[in-house]
Amino acid sequence: MSLPPLASGPEGPDALRPLLATVLDALHTGTQARRGPLPAGGPAAVAARVRDAVGDVLPDEGDPQALHTLVQALAEGAADPAHPLCAAHLHCPPLAVAVAADLAASALNPSLDSWDQAPAASELETLVTRALAREAGMADALVTTGGTESNQLALLLAREQHGPGLRLVHGANAHHSLPRAAWLLGLPTPVAVPTPTGTLDPATLDDTLTRLPGPVLVAATAGTTDAGLIDPLPDIADLCATHGARLHIDAAYGGGLLFSDRHRPRLTGLDAAHTVTLDLHKLGWQPAAAGLLAVHDPSELTALHHHADYLNADDDTDAGLPDLLGRSLRTTRRPDILKIAVTLKTLGRTGLATLVDQVCAHAQTLADLIRQHPTLDLYDRPTLSTVLFRPTGAPDAAVAALRRHLLTDGHAVLGRAHLDGRLWLKTTLLNPHTHPDHLAALLKAAEGNTPT
Known part of the structure; x- marks a missing residue:
């Protein structure tokens, strides 16, 4: 029996070519079979189809058709973020050039925990992270798996600077990962400031900071998950300076506005933060994962330093081998920076700005x-690319049932958000190829079909 071929090395490209053809054919076949943004039938039907395709997970004898069979099953049972009626979550359709770069990263398989496993990748990561940090007014950045890891790292760095008594203050609109990170790190119970208008109110925050003993970390949000709103960053930054509080800004969603001259001013005040969360598998059109934590003071990263003699021996470091172990809480780490670098270089600022401007314009359209529709209510004008609406007069239970009905039938993928005391259908428009007729079809799926 011959050994299976490897993806890298001199023979790697030749081994990959027929497999790529198989994958592309299976993706096409599976997508055609799905025929919509989501597989029809709901969880039970999808699970049954997957079980039928997989069969014996670990058979005695291998199946040479397994690649085609399983990729086709996954594509047929996928929520397709490139479908214009798949608009529920911050789940972007990745750019083809980024996916192609990700294939190269997988084939070469460098691990960014020591220089001798990733010589070129480590230098590429240094160049690109610092460039992206400068875009946010910061000095350096770490690559993370996304907003959740970035937020946790931000709290960890703050704790190491200010001690275990550090208290997190965040708006009720903040991402769930922030209070969860406080719990994971053993910090005092966070203070959640009410946000009845959807964003942090400076007067309420001022009162909260006046009453709280220090040290305090304020977490503001630039792009809320539910409605895509941006906290008043300049006012919050001023309050933090007045009260001596540390500031973290979660811009996992809204950070993509940095690429757009038209929308960048909405992030004024971002550069006043100590740390900033960015996430390019949202408004950056990257395959997951593509998160970053940008820091104002690179010296704070020394808190992450860790020694493992087989990875960063002192004499190796003294001899000039870069120490990568303090660049993450993870050890083995794939080169997610490659797809980001390829995207930035291929599209440039103008190309990325076009994508950002396009999806924001789709949201306005x-x-x-919705405003012109006789049986639908709009929550508010969108700030980013998220739009909330609901059938006029429908009770919350009917709105929830409508969403599940659309999901089960595979007609449309809409999210949900509870704001202003009511349940809203949520659309997060991240597909720059969407057209107005797609938006009309999205509303057509929801109008007049509210299950009772």
């Missing part, structure tokens, strides 16, 4: 269509 959808809001206009």
Whole structure:
């Protein structure tokens, strides 16, 4: 029996070519079989189809058709973020060039925990992270798996600077990963400031900071998960300076506005933060994962230093081998920076700005269509690319049932958000190829079909 071929090395490209053809054919076949943004039938039907395709997970004898069979099953049973009616979550359709770069990263398989496993990748990561940090007014950045890891790292760095008594203050609109990170790190119970208008109110925050003993970390949000709103960053930064509080800004969603001259001013005040969360598998069109934590003071990263003689021996470091172990809490780490670097270089600032401007314009168009619709209510004008709406007069239970009905039938993928005391259907428009007729079809799926 011959040994299976490897993806890297001199023979790697030749081994990959027929397999790529198989994968592309299976993706096409599976997508055609799905025929919509989501597989029809709901969880039970999808699970049954997957079980049928997989069969024996670990058979005695291998199946040479397994690659095609399982990729096709996954594509047929996928929520397709490139489908214009798949608009529920911050789940972007990745750019083809980024996916192609990700294939190279997988084939070469460098691990960024020591220089001798990733010589070129480590230098590429240094160049790109610092460039992206400068875009946010910061000095350096670490690559993470996304907003959750970035937020946790931000709290960890703050704790190491200010001690275990550090108290997190965040708006009720903040991402769930922030209070969860406080719990994981053993910090005092966070203080959640009410956000009845959807964003942090400076007067309420001022009162909270006046009453709280220090040290305090304030977490503001630039792009809330539910409605895509941006906290008043300049006012919050001023309050933090007045009260001596540390500031972290979670810009996992809104950080993509940095690429757009038109929308970048909405992030004024971002550079006043001590740390900033960015996430390019949202408004950056990257395959997951593509997160970053940008820091204002690179010296704070020394808190992450860790010694393992087989990875960063002192004499190796003294001899000039870069120490990578303090660049993450993870050890083995794939080169997610490659796809980001390829995207930045291929599209440039202008190309990325076009994508950002396009999806924000789509949101405004959808809001206009909802305002003109006789049986749908709009929550508010969109700030980013998220639009909330609901059938006029429908009770919350009916709105929830409508969403599940659309999911089960595979007609449309809409999210949900509870704001202003009511349940809203949520669309997060991240597909720059969407057209107005797609937006009209999205509303057509929801109009007049509210299950009772």
